[in-house]
Amino acid sequence: MPSQQEPPVKSVVVPFEPALSQTLLSRLGGHEVPERWQAVDRSAHAPHVVAVPGDDGEDWTAAALVTARPDTAYLKIVDALGDVPAAVAAVVAHARRQELAQVKWEGWTASPEDAAAAGFAPLSPPLMRSEGADGPAAGYVRWLGDGVVTDPPYYGQTTHFTCGAVTALVAQAHGGTLPREGLGRRAELTLWRDATNFPACEPVGLGVAVRRAWPSSPVTVHLDTDRPVMLDHYPEKEQEWRALLQRASRSDAGRAGVPVDPGHLSMTAIRDAVGRREHVLLLLSLAGMQGFDVPHWVLCHGVIPGAVVIEDPWANAETGDTWVDAHLLPVPDASLDTMSVLAPDRFRGAVTIGRPQRSGVSSCAPADE
Template identity: 65%
Template sequence: MTPTYTVVPYEPGAWPEWLRRTAPSDVLKRWGAVDRSPHAPRLVVAHDGDGAALLTARPGTAYVKIVDAVGDVPKAVEAVLSYTYEQGLAQVKWEGWTASTKDAAAAGFAPLRLPLTRPHGPGEPESGYVRWLGGSGDGVADPPPYYRQSTHFTCGAVTALAAQAHAGAEPWESLDRTAELTLWRDATNFPTCEPVGLGVAVRLRWPSSPVAVLLDTDRPVLLSHLSESEREWRAVLQHASRSDAERLGIPVDTQRLSLPGLRDAIDRKRQHVLLLVSLAAMQGFDVPHWVLCHGGVPGAVVVEDPWFNTAAGETWVDAHLLPIPDASLDSMSLIAPESFRGAVVIGRPLLDQPDTMVTADSRGEPAG
């Protein structure tokens, strides 16, 4: 695609005169209302200057997001697509602040499924759109519902609920705060959910769903930030979770889940992978966090992230159908300081279709 754009530095408040003439004042006010700097904001301008778009994106991902396109919208979006193809990205999203369904469809964008927790207040767009580049969206034609966690610590429970709703084991309408907190209560290591405890809670909640835990350490995890006395009693609970897993027949594989193994689970076996990642790359703070891996596109795994950073201008449009390059996901899923990888793999309900669970063989590659 021939370049038809110019990239202009984004300086909130110091808008160039041509942008002040082109963009509505309420759009410029919204652009500058939050600190978007963590997500590399930039203006992409059509070659003749008639249209422009504000783009942002999480670091370490394979998408860009159009916050708004102003002026000649078709020209602005064409410029964005040209830019995105040159960057080798998998996806462009478009927040529905000012985008019309007609303009989005004309540019090849499909509407995103609205989140189960509907946007409230002025900080959330009521719609959003996505365009996969190069036909790469074939592997995510039927995405799971998006549900945002209602606390800072219930990400594990939410990813499990979303996975089971996607698999048909849980009604979508049942995903609410009560379900979220109830599953968290059953899985928590206070306040986090460690992999074995989460796997046990999933098996108890959905007995017909095959579950496997992949955790390449036999030591208690996610405790290094705590004092010795705080670590001690949580370690007791983690050992109890391992005993529960053994009693319930849940395999706990101590070989590291590889990225090919993860892709095999979601692409070929149609399983869901709850993966523990650090938010250091995407958000700038090293906090362990659960995401749901449910699809694959060339070079990237597609996840649902149940949390987004409103302070940096993120919305549900960023966190839903989020493509993360294989290398980035490989890096961010090694949890410091122990450098372990933790995952819970959930198969399709046995009443629907028997499933062979992904485990790791002695080389760390997928087996069976």
């Protein structure tokens, strides 16, 4: 890896304008770039161009389109043009100035050789992409600070409502309890069917389903409210029967020996659990990262100074978001704390999965063929 004490890189940073891609094409080449850059509205992810000026200070010799989800601790290179190593070095320096945790690089035009030379490691390709989300075949990551985070398999949810099931499956695969070949649609839908509150998975039902699927895995539900959750957008009649099912889930938890902790799960507790090699399925709102207030499950599986590393099983194709954004995603502690306090009761819901109490590998469903 290149030294963190790298020479200063002269660059300019300008907001991305659609017309700019045509100018870059004429200056720097890259025939596929303008169409891809303008195919979606990236404005929600603060698109900007990091460019390297030439000796005359006017013409650019290199440039990269850079985006990132709001309230996160990374930058993503969509493409680099011209003098690619110089463009990437400028982005890395730009990220360091913002004290970010990592830079990612989508593999649309990046070669493995260029990525490795710039200090980037390959991301494991996705086993499945989330519904409707395209993305490059390859992606790369460069960590900019301390901390080592292992790379779980990336699996994108194949429906709009199976995020809870997917996070549990990926957690068990990352922990070695589920073989990677056990990640597939059959497993995803089977676990969701056992956990669902129609169509979403609420914390207690998800915890019980995880315990049923993997009896050797210690499971604790954290939910600091007694009332049913995730129901306020339904009409009253729709709320009533779902609330009844949530009360039934609490009874199921008692019979299955799954504790329901009524205390508020702090960020310190989340970091400590991950530090013990446990996994935390965390319920959060997508308002910060995606712009709409929808409850959504993510997996907390790594910690670095100042941030928690998550797996998000969903990518928003409409904003240019891909699996490269969602995989190994660092979120600052303060941002994650805010995202995971949900209205209207300002509750936090989570499921922690400990390391298995006995050896052995199991699967909640056969892998897809």
